[in-house]
Amino acid sequence: MQPSLAGAAPAVAVDLRDVIETTPDYIIGISYPQVAAHYPPLAQAVHDYAEAARQQLMQATARLHGTKPAAPYDLSLQFSSVVETPRVVVVAAEGSSYTGGAHGRPLLERFVWLPQMQQMLAAEQLxxxxxxxxxxxxxxxxxxxxxxxxxxxxxTAEADDRGQRLQNGSRKIDAGTAPEAANFSRFEPVMNADGSIRALRFVFPPEQVGTYADGKKVVEVPASVLVPLVAPAYRPLFRAG
Known part of the structure; x- marks a missing residue:
């Protein structure tokens, strides 16, 4: 959840420095976008997300009790600027954290900051x-x-296999897209040339609506669908057509 910060005390500036750590037990690489530093509450949210991922990795490393892992534990996290306009700023977080097992844990998040409204925008607010x-x-x-x-x-799968995969995939999609704000918490605005929002691109991490091998999935929902549904305070941000 990305809480509203309207009316809150001014945020303390966060020093967003890229992180590179290499030891026999773990490797950490975190890169931040410069745009986030211009908006202290956004910088704080981005930093908190990275720090939580880092702490999870360090806790897993501590549980090794000095035993060398078969493969070094790893945290790779990259933040990037998606949108920067006077009314909307969006930062994407993507990466993975490996602490044993067949594959790493995907890391995927979106942070939407509204400079003129001085707040982070979460799905349940929108x-x-x-x-x-x-x-x-x-x-x-x-x-x-x-x-x-x-x-x-x-x-080129056989018909029977196709039917089973379609059934399994449909069940996964049904569960991952149930009409709850939590299932649509990761989104990024798609902008018109005039700075208005023409669609929202909802981003689903691996395994929410598919298999791990399928990777992340994205679906754009146009403003024409969204405008009647969003809270009145945010409707001026959108323009359909």
Whole structure:
């Protein structure tokens, strides 16, 4: 959750320095975007996310009790600027953390800062009425099911296997797109040339709506669908068409 900071005390500036640490037990690489430093509350949110990931890695390393892991534990996290306008600033976080097992844990987050409103924007603030998530859910689900069907059509699997994979994939999509704000917490605005928002790109980490091998999934929902659903305070940010 990305809380509103409207009316809060001014945030203390956070020193966002890239991190590189290499030891026999673990490797850490964290890179920050310069844009975040211009907005202290955004910088704080980005730093807190990175620090939480780092602490999880260090706790896992401590549980080794000096035993050398088969492969060094690893945290790779990159923040990048997605949008920077007078009204909307967006930073993306993507990476992974490996602490044993078959593969690393994906790290994926989006941070939306509204400079003129002086607040972070979270999904539950954008669409506060729980019932209004159903049209978003229906739109995203339809797009993901279409993509799954096209993916299976491109494969050369037998018909029986295709049917099973379609059934399994559909169940995963249904669960991951249930009409709840938590399922749509990662989003980034897609901007018009005039600085208004023409769509929201919802981003789903690996395994939320597919398999780990499928990687992240994204679906754009146009402003024409969203405007009737969002809270009145945020509607001026959007322009359909």
């Amino acid at each position: 669409i506060p009425d729980a019932a209004n998530w159903k049209p978003v859910s229906d739109f995203v689900r339809e797009r993901l099911l279409t993509g799954l069907s096209q993916q299976l059509d491109a494969d």
